[in-house]
Amino acid sequence: MSFLNIAFKDLRIRIKDRNNLVLAILLPVALTAIIGFAFGSDSGISTVEFTLVEPDDESAFLVRAAAALLSQVELFEVDVAPEAEARESVLAGDRSAAVALPDSVLSSVFHGTPGVIRVLRNPVSGIKAGIVRSVAERFATYVSAGSIAARGIVDALERERELSDGDRLELYGWMFGWMRDLWDTPVVSLEGSDQNVRKMDAVSYFAPSFAVLFLLFTMLASARTIHDERESGTYDRLMTTPVSPASVIGGKLLGCYWLAAFQLLVLIGLGALLFRINWGSHPTAVVVMALVTAAGATSVAIFIAAAARTSAQTDRIGTVVVLVMSLVGGSMWPLPESFDRFGRFTFNYWAQSGFRDLVFRDTGLPGIAQEITVIGLMSLVLFAVSVRLLARRS
Amino acid sequence: MTMAGNQVISVDRLVKRYGVLTAVDSVSFGVARGEVFGLLGPNGAGKTTIISILSCLIPPTSGSATICGCDVVRDSLEVRSRIGVVPQEIALYQSLSARDNLVFWGRMYGVTGSALTARIDELLDVVGLKERAGQRIDTFSGGMKRRINIAVGLLHRPEVLFLDEPTVGIDPQTRRSILDLVKDLNSQGLTIVYTTHYLEEAEFLCHRVGVAHEGRLIAVGTKQELIDSIGAADYVVVRAGGLSDAVVATVGALPNVAGVALAENELKIEVVSGSTVLPALVETLTRERIDVQSIDVVTPSLETVFLHLTGRSLRESGKGVSEEP
Numbered sequence: 001m002s003f004l005n006i007a008f009k010d011l012r013i014r015i016k017d018r019n020n021l022v023l024a025i026l027l028p029v030a031l032t033a034i035i036g037f038a039f040g041s042d043s044g045i046s047t048v049e050f051t052l053v054e055p056d057d058e059s060a061f062l063v064r065a066a067a068a069l070l071s072q073v074e075l076f077e078v079d080v081a082p083e084a085e086a087r088e089s090v091l092a093g094d095r096s097a098a099v100a101l102p103d104s105v106l107s108s109v110f111h112g113t114p115g116v117i118r119v120l121r122n123p124v125s126g127i128k129a130g131i132v133r134s135v136a137e138r139f140a141t142y143v144s145a146g147s148i149a150a151r152g153i154v155d156a157l158e159r160e161r162e163l164s165d166g167d168r169l170e171l172y173g174w175m176f177g178w179m180r181d182l183w184d185t186p187v188v189s190l191e192g193s194d195q196n197v198r199k200m201d202a203v204s205y206f207a208p209s210f211a212v213l214f215l216l217f218t219m220l221a222s223a224r225t226i227h228d229e230r231e232s233g234t235y236d237r238l239m240t241t242p243v244s245p246a247s248v249i250g251g252k253l254l255g256c257y258w259l260a261a262f263q264l265l266v267l268i269g270l271g272a273l274l275f276r277i278n279w280g281s282h283p284t285a286v287v288v289m290a291l292v293t294a295a296g297a298t299s300v301a302i303f304i305a306a307a308a309r310t311s312a313q314t315d316r317i318g319t320v321v322v323l324v325m326s327l328v329g330g331s332m333w334p335l336p337e338s339f340d341r342f343g344r345f346t347f348n349y350w351a352q353s354g355f356r357d358l359v360f361r362d363t364g365l366p367g368i369a370q371e372i373t374v375i376g377l378m379s380l381v382l383f384a385v386s387v388r389l390l391a392r393r394s
Numbered sequence: 395m396t397m398a399g400n401q402v403i404s405v406d407r408l409v410k411r412y413g414v415l416t417a418v419d420s421v422s423f424g425v426a427r428g429e430v431f432g433l434l435g436p437n438g439a440g441k442t443t444i445i446s447i448l449s450c451l452i453p454p455t456s457g458s459a460t461i462c463g464c465d466v467v468r469d470s471l472e473v474r475s476r477i478g479v480v481p482q483e484i485a486l487y488q489s490l491s492a493r494d495n496l497v498f499w500g501r502m503y504g505v506t507g508s509a510l511t512a513r514i515d516e517l518l519d520v521v522g523l524k525e526r527a528g529q530r531i532d533t534f535s536g537g538m539k540r541r542i543n544i545a546v547g548l549l550h551r552p553e554v555l556f557l558d559e560p561t562v563g564i565d566p567q568t569r570r571s572i573l574d575l576v577k578d579l580n581s582q583g584l585t586i587v588y589t590t591h592y593l594e595e596a597e598f599l600c601h602r603v604g605v606a607h608e609g610r611l612i613a614v615g616t617k618q619e620l621i622d623s624i625g626a627a628d629y630v631v632v633r634a635g636g637l638s639d640a641v642v643a644t645v646g647a648l649p650n651v652a653g654v655a656l657a658e659n660e661l662k663i664e665v666v667s668g669s670t671v672l673p674a675l676v677e678t679l680t681r682e683r684i685d686v687q688s689i690d691v692v693t694p695s696l697e698t699v700f701l702h703l704t705g706r707s708l709r710e711s712g713k714g715v716s717e718e719p
Contacts, residue, residue, distance in 0.1 A: 006502075009490075012494075013487060016489060016490075017489060232488075233482075233483035233484070233485035234485045234486070234487065236481060236485065237479065237481055237485035237499075237546075238502065240451060240474055240477070240479040241499070242471045242472075242474045242475040242502075242503065242504065243502060
């Protein structure tokens, strides 16, 4: 059990190191507190106020119905206004965003012609405006599905018999009525999904990001001890004891992993205690996500250390890699969606996505299965490559 | 110290090459149980490479070595459980206490529980650091770190202890205490291989010495055997006024005097034994009314051997110093 002895020794050294405690616990907690203070207006969001632009065509009823429906969701405060007025209130900061449906939206729905939903966002209300955009995307998806269904019905009828213009007019009239009923009636799918979305606040949003960011830095400092041991002569001394190189490497990896899991679980606990972050009603899922994230961060840091030749090189390369991953992965601030495809290549993206699913959607284990799978696979590959590199040098 | 049937370390034509550089070149020697064997030579002579091979850190390019009958390549785990290694650098965890370091390294050697606790207490006593056991290593002086460094190598009661230049960079007082500790360990029966570039340490500690030079072991034996092997004699050096050829002839005729050379006001007399010739020499110089300023007896040392074998002094070759141990 030499590897356990090595892992325990490493954990002990790191926990006794005050600098490490500052990096691992105090800095992320302090930054989260600062962010909570700085984003006071968005912190503890109780309502998201936005305007639906009233069209001057036959689809105005659809917009009003949508506003009424969305207002039933506790989080939203929705009104309907002409475009100029909506734009003015967004720019004035009275509303977080305004959403304008495509011109002749009903025509688009029935004829399948493409239309664009425009979202005018107030840049100051970053998180709230993001929520509005998300709602608009869901609406677009819903309408697209309705359009496809409607056209399917028309096509099916036309196969039965040829439709005259009068028939078509009557059918569209019936369809309008059906759509109105549809929007006037509480929609299970929309309301159901939104009920799972918790009130969003900046602290809950950024706490997982900072936890992941500083976890990577802490792991980097831990992983560099592989080189520190070589440079101080303790690695050679270990190799004069009756232990195998595999035990030494295994011990170093396990020590890093224990520290990562410890750090993350402490930060989650402190988040709940100090910032009242609600991590959801699935504690098992939170622990699993934390353990998988710890493995991911460990594998990234160990890989960097294994690829580097000295502890100084590990620091230099590691700092750049962690900062770039955190930037692209969205650990520092929410990134435009155009960056999303790049973010998906980073560990940060998946770790944050998993924690946010738990915090804001309370999805439980099934909801974070994708994140767990991606991080798990990423960890396995990086661990395998790292062990190979380290074994070659031992 | 006899070798027959009592050999703990056996090294046979050991070679280690790094590319075109030959760090160890066909080195052979044996070490008897209970012996202190010194590897003497300047930096870069190959001493640490030999120790690294014997402690299973690096494999030899060719040749073989056994410790307690176990091959250092094939039976490396067995060898490592039987040897203690004290590296030249302070290979300790600086942020852990002395006791925590000893606990960790003891467990790595497979010593656990009350046996480990008792052994740690015993060793802290031996190295005189019981009172400081709970303090972090990075608060220790260089000498204290060296002593804990040695204690780590003794935790599992090894049969053979390798000490690689354990007194580098420490003050004379601490150096003396470490040398006394090594003597004491050897008196308890521990076999020790001690590398050094300090001639005085080798003379003070070692039963036998291997002289390392440019990767080769150019001579092995006791100090006397090595001196005898080069045929070195004692010298008496007289500094005086009024020396003349007549005095040279008179001194040259004394018993046990092999030769006399005069240079300015210094008479260099080669003798069989410096101490036996002194009374007659003093009497002769007094009778001849020579104004003697000083008389020194110079006996051959390992330095003489090294100079004879390599053509350079150890100091010229590396960083040997002449502090008294």
